[in-house]
Amino acid sequence: MATQEYMVTGFSISWLARRRARKAAVGQAYGGLMKAALAPDFYLAGDVADTFEGRAQMVTLHAALAIRRINAIAGAGSAKLAAALNARVLDGFDAAYREQGVGDSSIARKVRKLAEAHYGLGKAVTRALDDPDRESALIVVLERNGVTEKGQATELTGYLICLADRLKEQPDSEILAGKPAWHALSEIP
Template sequence: MGLLALFRRKPHERTGFELYGAAVAAARDPWYFGPLGVPDTLDGRFDLVGLQVALLIRRLRTDPDPRGPALAQAVFDAMFADMDINLREMGAGDMSIGKRVKRMWEAFHGRAQAYEAALDAGDHTALAAALERNVWRREAAEPGLEALALARQAAASAALLAATPLAELLRGAVRFAPPEAADAA
């Protein structure tokens, strides 16, 4: 391997960052923090970004084209590169960054698995219960109206992503369901 190979971009790196940026933009919709009441905190923002990214990665990872899973990995890499940068900008010490990013990865992975299992089963109540626990940090016998609305919106996004051709995603073009999808579903 030559020295220049160290400076080459990984396959799909730029597209991974573009798709990740679209997921972040979707997670910043005021509907989440206003009418839905998601806490406008670091945890609340992390959970919303994590939800959008989990939906996107789920779509890409299951694509039969090998470029889909490769692009899913690029989105994941972009997310955690961004998390690392944000922690540094917030003043986290270099010695603690690795541990904090690892905890974030574990939190993301657990949430993504719960969301995927509920979506795969078509169980909106289970999805809402997972969102209730993770986004609002509440344990309840039944998910609240906010969690049910977020579950409907997430399911609408998952359906929209499933219908998106891989060619569009490879160009960095992605759409998430708007908040109105929660009312229509």
């Protein structure tokens, strides 16, 4: 009986340690993602609208890159990390609405609508990055979803492709530790 209790305790401690590590990794990844997504470069240049929706779309674009990279890593831990990061982004949208003073009765509806847009844009960006002609495919996605105006997606497209390539080159251990290397627009050639 004592051995069985020890095994249960040992399992619980291991599970708790993995959960804490995942939570820390999500927090670190989310912080970097938000810093990159809300950097003023694209808003000042007028490539992306400096509105709540424009900023939410930039968060979604960066989240899509991070989640795509995490999902490229084999194992159940990476899938859990990707799901936890996505949940954290959606929680951030909810918190942003609350900070704006949106009434409680309408928050659920607004967050659901934003979450649907988040999932749709994220999937479209992922498919575009996997397309053989990813530059053209990504331009279509950005313009069709209203992230940029028609004819203004080139710089953002180049940035996203370069960032996706740099994330792909980064070691899996750093990605799983919540340390994707985000770069500012000025750091991308």
